[in-house]
Amino acid sequence: MNTKDIVYIALFAALMAVLGVFPPITIPSLGVPITAQSMGVMLAGGILGAKRGALSMILFLVLVAAGLPLLAGGRGGMGVFSGASAGFIYGWIVAAYVVGMIVERSWGKLNMVTAAGACILGGIVVVYAMGVPWLSVTASIPFMKAFMGSMAYVPGDLVKVVVATGVILTVKRSYPLISAKA
Amino acid sequence: MISLYHPAQSLIHSIAAGHKVLMLLILGTVLFQVDRLEILVVVAVVVVACYGVAKIPFRLAFKQLKPALFLLAIIFLAQIFILGLEAAIFVVLRFAVLILAASLVTLTTMMSHMIEAIEKGLSIFGHWLPVAKISLALSLTVRFIPVIGVMAEEVREAQRVRGMERNVFALAMPLIIRTLKMGTEVAEALDARGFDSDDETDAKSRTS
Structure with missing residues (x-):
């Protein structure tokens, strides 16, 4: 881990914070707000790779826990880590790692399909796989109810996958930070 | 902040x-x-x-x-x-x-x-964790947030002039590239000022 790695990890943690400030877009037909923040998770993994991506998520969450209101909607402090939706937030760490791992593995032949696949698997499947059971257990609501309730956010996440995929592919061409792995 | x-x-x-x-x-x-x-x-x-x-x-x-x-x-x-x-x-x-x-x-x-x-809590694990590096990362992030915030606003202004402010991709792409460029510059500046992250653990093991 050299200086450059540390700086990039810090930069993406800061980028997460900035993405949280962008006003959420509400799509009328869905009725749920879409924030840019969870796109930062896909970008961190897809641009920095598994290890640095996950570390930048941890760094970001440490600052949130330390009391900076950096989560979308100005939430912050230690309260968010014991709340009902905390599982999604913890999921970001694993999500960035998984996105990064898939992107690294397919680096040589990274294209629209593999990059989007990485974002969907890491940025959506992993996040919900951690968030929904947490919600279900801590709030004592049946798994299926928690699952159905969370599904309202998936269309918004798919929009983020499209943008993140484009950004990851463009960065690979113009400013690559990941080296190929077998 | x-x-x-x-x-x-x-x-x-x-x-x-x-x-x-x-x-x-x-x-x-x-x-x-x-x-x-x-x-x-x-x-x-x-x-x-x-x-x-x-x-x-x-x-x-x-x-x-x-x-x-x-x-x-x-x-x-x-x-x-x-x-x-x-x-x-x-x-x-x-x-x-x-x-x-x-x-x-x-x-x-x-x-x-x-x-x-x-x-302080981390320093207990000083043997396993690079505490100095974590400290650097924490303070860098706190410093970077307003800088990237200003950059995001500049990009938005620039794309508004082009009538592209509703194009998410046109907003995200320049912001990311500028962020990455800044990262390279900051890392070089840190190294030039003697933050030798690579040698830190080696130096410790040599002196002890």
């Missing part, structure tokens, strides 16, 4: 940051073991009383709970149908107490003290 800290002189403000975090962890663990509503109500009263001791205005205290209210309401309604009224009150109250207790720690602790406490 805006933080959630609410400055005041109080007993709770004066407790060391690390101790407050420890107490919060213990409370969180214990609360999930408690299964009687009476005990929970007592804890709730104590936590609310602590807000009084810390001289935090009611409005600010309520603001901590507000973002969670919607979710709590849904959980409450779902619980009534599944487990009945008493269980619903219990689950929702437990969440409210946890959120309020955690917010109290955040409201009464300065960010710099919190980060110091984190670094």
